[in-house]
């Protein structure tokens with residue numbers, strides 16, 4: 573089973589008001605260079621050469637802990653780490669997807685992206701038909717840069733549109749307007765991108781059904797190959813959470829968001845998109861191969877601050893603070909702060925609810941051959957009840973999957989298997 577590689581690029585032009593990701597505001601090129609050197613070191617799985625550190629500028633002038641815009645604390649220590657044993661898999665494993673996520677990886681210049689790609693190619697065997705995705709935000713790229721990304725093998729753009737409503741973009745402090753999204757999309761096409769995915773967010777404060785319809789219509793008219801839907805979540809310690817707490821913004825309306833979801837199912841199906849996961853839709857053959865690895869519980873190895881990895885049995889997580897990550901790697905220590913050997917009970921639970929997220933469902937034969945037991949026996953009464961309620965169906969080919977109604981109540985269904 574080929575693995576996927578994930579590289580986290582934790583820099584953005586500005587901080588969106590709802591954002592809870594591990595990302596810092598792009599302050600200067602030195603900060604980015606220093607971070608990239610750390611990622612290269614992690615990728616190479618080596619101790620940094622003396623020169624790596626001696627040639628660096630004063631850390632406090634570039635990426636000081638105070639400069640981090642990340643909220644402190646995340647339920648685990650982000651500052652002091654004892655060295656962990658290396659968990660990186662052996663060199664040379666086969667990889668068929670590479671994903672640059674963030675943050676805003678499209679802030680990297682072609683030379684920077686190329687260095688990372690080269691290191692990934694040196695560490696792993698990369699399959700001929702690889703999918704290489706870069707997350708991009710409106711107004712962060714130029715035609716020349718995108719053409720060079722294409723020339724070095726980037727063949728998929730995950731494009732953070734979020735909404736075409738300028739009022740909402742302002743409220744979210746996205747740092748771009750809808751026209752930026754429109755023109756960046758044209759530039760992506762001009763540069764030769766034939767596989768573009770839009771991210772859209774539903775359930776925004778003040779967003780009406782008509783706003784959402786307008787979003788969908790515009791997205792469909794632009795005809796990207798893939799669309800991902802996110803429902804707005806309010807995370808503690810974000811400016812938006814504070815605005816909601818103080819009453820300046822309303823809480824997202826869950827019923828309205830569910831209505832938006834149903835509207836999206838209808839409209840995208842009519843426009844020729846196939847839903848292949850609870851929140852993901854694509855034209856034929858344009859599923860995100862990288863993200864499918866997460867839902868299929870296939871190995872994905874992450875590099876960079878806050879990246880998560882899974883090798884089929886163990887999961888490990890890198891430190892969440894950018895400065896702590898850089899310093900730890902520079903000291904020759906492992907940035908891994910958590911390693912977990914997943915007990916079989918948890919693997920079974922994850923296999924079940926991740927597969928149920930996919931419209932193809934969970935192959936009960938695969939479950940039996942993987943775990944040597946029968947899911948329909950382990951959860952007989954619960955599955956019977958879900959079937960009676962019309963949330964789950966069993967097919968003749970021994971597959972269990974959510975019905976359309978079940979997708980609306982997926983959390984209730986998943987909760988039983990966890």
Ligand code: SF4
Pocket residue numbers: 583584585586587588591592593595674675676709732
């Ligand atoms: S662009 Fe994405 S990662 Fe960056 S601040 Fe906004 S939501 Fe967060």
